[in-house]
Amino acid sequence: MRRRGRIAPGAASVAARGAGLALVVAVLASGVAGCSMGFGRVATPPAAAAMQAEVEAPRCAHETLDFEWHDPARGRDVPARLYLPQADAAVPLVVFSHGLGGSRFGFSNLGRHWAGECVAALHLQHAGSDRALWRAGRGWALLSSLREAATADNAVARAVDVRFALDHVLLEPSLAGRIDANRIGAAGHSFGANTALMVAGARFERDGKAMDWRDPRIKAAVILSPPSLPGGLDAQATYGAIAVPTLHLTGTRDVTPIPGLLTMPWHRREAFDAIHAAPRYLGIFDGGTHNAFSDWKRDATGLAVKAVTRKLTAAFWEANLGKRIDLPSVALLHAADGLPGADGAPALWLWERRD
Numbered sequence: 001m002r003r004r005g006r007i008a009p010g011a012a013s014v015a016a017r018g019a020g021l022a023l024v025v026a027v028l029a030s031g032v033a034g035c036s037m038g039f040g041r042v043a044t045p046p047a048a049a050a051m052q053a054e055v056e057a058p059r060c061a062h063e064t065l066d067f068e069w070h071d072p073a074r075g076r077d078v079p080a081r082l083y084l085p086q087a088d089a090a091v092p093l094v095v096f097s098h099g100l101g102g103s104r105f106g107f108s109n110l111g112r113h114w115a116g117e118c119v120a121a122l123h124l125q126h127a128g129s130d131r132a133l134w135r136a137g138r139g140w141a142l143l144s145s146l147r148e149a150a151t152a153d154n155a156v157a158r159a160v161d162v163r164f165a166l167d168h169v170l171l172e173p174s175l176a177g178r179i180d181a182n183r184i185g186a187a188g189h190s191f192g193a194n195t196a197l198m199v200a201g202a203r204f205e206r207d208g209k210a211m212d213w214r215d216p217r218i219k220a221a222v223i224l225s226p227p228s229l230p231g232g233l234d235a236q237a238t239y240g241a242i243a244v245p246t247l248h249l250t251g252t253r254d255v256t257p258i259p260g261l262l263t264m265p266w267h268r269r270e271a272f273d274a275i276h277a278a279p280r281y282l283g284i285f286d287g288g289t290h291n292a293f294s295d296w297k298r299d300a301t302g303l304a305v306k307a308v309t310r311k312l313t314a315a316f317w318e319a320n321l322g323k324r325i326d327l328p329s330v331a332l333l334h335a336a337d338g339l340p341g342a343d344g345a346p347a348l349w350l351w352e353r354r355d
Helices: 011-032 046-053 107-115 130-136 139-147 153-173 191-200 236-239 265-274 300-321 327-334
Strands: 064-072 076-085 093-099 120-124 179-189 203-206 211-212 217-222 246-253 280-289 348-355
Touching: 064 153, 064 265, 076 107, 076 153, 076 327, 093 153, 093 191, 093 300, 107 211, 107 300, 120 153, 130 139, 153 179, 153 191, 153 203, 179 191, 179 300, 191 217, 203 236, 217 300, 236 265, 246 265, 246 300, 265 280, 280 300, 300 327
Parallel strands: 093 120, 093 179, 179 217, 217 246, 246 280
Antiparallel strands: 064 076, 076 120, 203 211, 280 348
């Protein structure tokens, strides 16, 4: 485990809370906010542009397919985008869930990279918490729209979307023989990370009863910037039953600036700490923000976070969805604290693993 400084309630939390309030003010001033989108674009500096150009050579070519699925039982559309490797044998599949205000088109940097590593990526779009929220307008209206979408009903609907999409993609005639139904993972960002945790085995109380939406086909999960638990829920009771390998990634500046949903960086590790299953990994990026994993964040730190995230997630999928133990991938996961960031220093402020 490597750690630089501390990130916990205390002196550090005061600064983080100040950063959160500053972000809320910035949102209201600019009218741009979100959990899957960003706070505006900045020019890409030369050093960051050079890092962006350094793209790993893909092992597999891939094609991109869009599906317009409809679930008649729920009267619900479930659009999806599939990044499908062109391989000689059936490949693993990862289902990706976006955050509030996102769409199936987001996080393409991960979908394309995973497909290039011969892992299919199915990016879903969740009605009720997707990019339609941006029609609310600006400022407080937008923040209210995002907050009101983070409901238990939407969380459950998203988990059912994953099951519905898996049923359909595995039965799609045009994909026969191209996806391995025994090697499936889940991933998500922010509210989508909550979706990934649910289908991986998290249990939430609903109407006074402990409920779970685990999909037994999910064999591993990548959790990016998960939200904090609602007040009154116990992390051990919620996440303790998850029994698949997990990779958790966040940043030292990973704040969700939505009143009523404010999540601070130290909240992001609640699931990692509560899960008992191994292996599990936690990476906290030095300077990483909530949107550093998304496609739009193109400053030097954001590009470094994305580059390291691609390496770590690809190694995680190879180690946990591969047909055999891949020793180079396991070695990378054991030595991730040495991966360089934008300035050549280690990208990760902290790296913990439980084997």
